[in-house]
Amino acid sequence: MPLEILTVPCLSDNYAFIAHDKQSGETAVIDVPEAAPILSALQERGWRASHVLLTHHHADHVQGLEDLLADHPAKVVGARSDAHRLPPLDIEVAEGDTVRIGEEIGHVIAVPGHTLGHIAFHFPESDAAFTADSLMALGCGRVFEGTMPQMWDSLQKLAALPDDTIIYSGHEYTKANGAFALTIEPDNPDLISRVEDVAQARAQNQPTVPSPLKLERKTNPFLRAAEPSVRDALNMKDADAADVFAEIRTRKDRF
């Protein structure tokens, strides 16, 4: 049976997620921007956190951990390569490792770029990928630590997940991302209608995360660096896709 997944708004524009396996009662919290909203979501449902999955070391993804653990002594899972700057980990993982929530197996995917040790967790039985600040709704994280080609490779790995995958990303940045995406592909009909949907959702204070991978492939400029329409728009017809990606990411940094 698929995991039941809650989206928990935290801080001003972060998301944490709670993934619950009904049969075993095991429950994973994915990232901990702050403890209070996660604690109340757990309490409301009578769930006990058994695992915390950390995507990367940035404070806005880990700073609520201590307070969460004080009430829920869960096992903390994070990237071995960043263990020196993550909170203390009970389980260190790397690409290809798995985590188990009840009967569900989650696969660890290394997605360096935003940070060097950034990882994503893919739960195929639940069609869920927790991507935080790698692949985001209509965007991607800023490339702080890795290189542009590294980030492009990371996004390619996520883009290659099964068609029905839902992307659980770390921030509510979709509206601003959409405004930028339109500067790259002003005539993309899927993008135009998505931007309208996002405006409507935000006007009603609805989250735009999670989002279907299929929709990201059709509308997210950072996944579309290899598309002829995008290359044309940037006058980069014969460039490497990684270079096109770098150009798009650089423009977004200045946007």
Ligand code: ZN
């Ligand atoms: Zn981050």
Ligand code: FE
């Ligand atoms: Fe973040």
